[in-house]
Every structure is written in C-alpha cells, then in structure tokens.
Amino acid sequence: MITPNLLRGEKVRLTAVTSADLATITRWWADPDFMRLYNTAPAAPRNEDQISRRFELSQTSNEAFLFAIRPLGGTSPADDDTLIGLLELDGVEWANRTTFVSIGIGDAAHRGQGYGTDAMRVGLRFAFHELNLHRVCLTVFSYNEDAIALYERLGFTREGSYREHLERDGRRYDMYLYGLLRPEWEKNL
Numbered sequence: 498m499i500t501p502n503l504l505r506g507e508k509v510r511l512t513a514v515t516s517a518d519l520a521t522i523t524r525w526w527a528d529p530d531f532m533r534l535y536n537t538a539p540a541a542p543r544n545e546d547q548i549s550r551r552f553e554l555s556q557t558s559n560e561a562f563l564f565a566i567r568p569l570g571g572t573s574p575a576d577d578d579t580l581i582g583l584l585e586l587d588g589v590e591w592a593n594r595t596t597f598v599s600i601g602i603g604d605a606a607h608r609g610q611g612y613g614t615d616a617m618r619v620g621l622r623f624a625f626h627e628l629n630l631h632r633v634c635l636t637v638f639s640y641n642e643d644a645i646a647l648y649e650r651l652g653f654t655r656e657g658s659y660r661e662h663l664e665r666d667g668r669r670y671d672m673y674l675y676g677l678l679r680p681e682w683e684k685n686l
C-alpha cells in the first residue's frame with residue numbers, strides 16, 4: 498500500500514511557493530534575527546523582485562525542490578493557506594542520491610508548536626520515499642540550539658564541523674554538518 502497524502506503531516510502540508518507568498522517571504526528576509534539563524538549570507542533585506550529571482554532558480558532546477566509549509570486546517574477544502582515556513586531540498590546529486598535540506602519557520606510566533614518537526618518529517622519522507630535518495634544532510638550554526646535539537650530529535654548524526662566558519666558580532670562560530678541515511682530514517686518509522 499503506498500503512503501496516502503505524501504505531502505501532508507499531522508500539523509502541516511508541503512505545497513508550492515506562489516507569487517502570493519512573496520510579501521511574506523520578503524518580510525522574513527528583512528528580519529535579521531531570522532536570517533542570522535537561517536543563512537550564512539549577510540542579513541540584508543531584499544525586495545520582492547530579488548526574492549522572486551532567488552526562488553525561481555530553485556523552482557526551475559532539477560537539483561532542487563522548494564516547498565511552502567502551510568498549516569493543516571482540518572478537512573482539505575478548508576486548509577489554511579497561510580505561509581508559515583519554507584523547506585528546501587537543494588544540491589540534489591542524482592548520481593549519488595544525496596541532498597541538502599534547509600528549513601525555516603518565518604515568524605517567531607509560529608515556532609515551538611511542532612510545525613518544524615512535522616514539516617521535516619514530511620520533507621524527509623519525500624526525500625527518501627519519493628525521490629528515493631539515500632542521504633540527506635544539512636548545516637547548522639553552533640549557536641542555533643533550537644535547530645540542533647530538532648535535527649537530533651529526528652535522528653540526524655553530527656558528522657563534522659566547519660570550524661570557525663562564521664563570523665558574527667566579532668566572534669567566530671563553528672558550522673556543523675549533520676547527516677541522515679535512509680536506513681537510519683526507516684528504523685524510526
């Protein structure tokens with residue numbers, strides 16, 4: 498029996514990112530607290546055109562899958578279209594069946610409610626059981642304790658450290674590499 502509702506979890510569903518989401522994403526990009534957890538790039542605001550171009554690449558590439566995270570709203574026609582986060586598989590290497598994953602829940606008010614955990618579970622199911630990948634990996638900054646806790650809860654192993662990779666506020670920080678293999682993920686199903 499194949500998995501029903503592959504892209505729906507217990508709290509969220511993964512859908513396409515649309516032009517209607519650009520204003521929300523642009524607001525997140527203007528929030529340095531979010532950006533300094535999400536990205537190594539300078540936390541500089543971008544306008545909607547710039548954001549649109551950035552995501553166009555993910556949407557046209559064969560090596561990337563970009564999803565909007567939206568809350569479940571009960572029955573399917575009543576689903577809530579609010580954008581609460583982004584989940585992206587990128588840098589897919591088809592020959593090696595590996596990918597990177599990234600996740601961000603944009604508004605702090607939406608964090609700590611189980612959305613990130615659920616979205617990652619759905620994203621991993623898509624990566625392992627739809628794309629048939631063997632390995633999913635990610636990087637996370639040493640000061641991002643919430644994200645580290647999430648990845649370890651999901652079974653990711655810390656595989657290494659990009660020592661002093663990041664400099665913020667005059668201090669250098671490590672960036673950790675985490676990986677999860679398909680058999681490890683399947684053991685916890």
Ligand SMILES: CC(C)(COP(=O)(O)OP(=O)(O)OC[C@H]1O[C@@H](n2cnc3c(N)ncnc32)[C@H](O)[C@@H]1OP(=O)(O)O)[C@@H](O)C(=O)NCCC(=O)NCCS
Nearest residue numbers: 534535600601602608609610611612613614637643644646
């Ligand atoms: C890291 C991030 C994705 C986690 O997503 P999240 O939705 O906040 O995570 P969850 O709510 O699923 O889990 C966080 C905590 O809430 C708890 N939780 C889960 N369901 C809950 C619920 N219904 N009510 C209250 N708390 C809940 C979890 O147990 C967890 O607690 P713990 O860390 O003490 O174990 C999110 O904080 C985020 O986007 N941060 C900014 C960007 C970022 O850091 N991205 C990652 C870059 S590597």
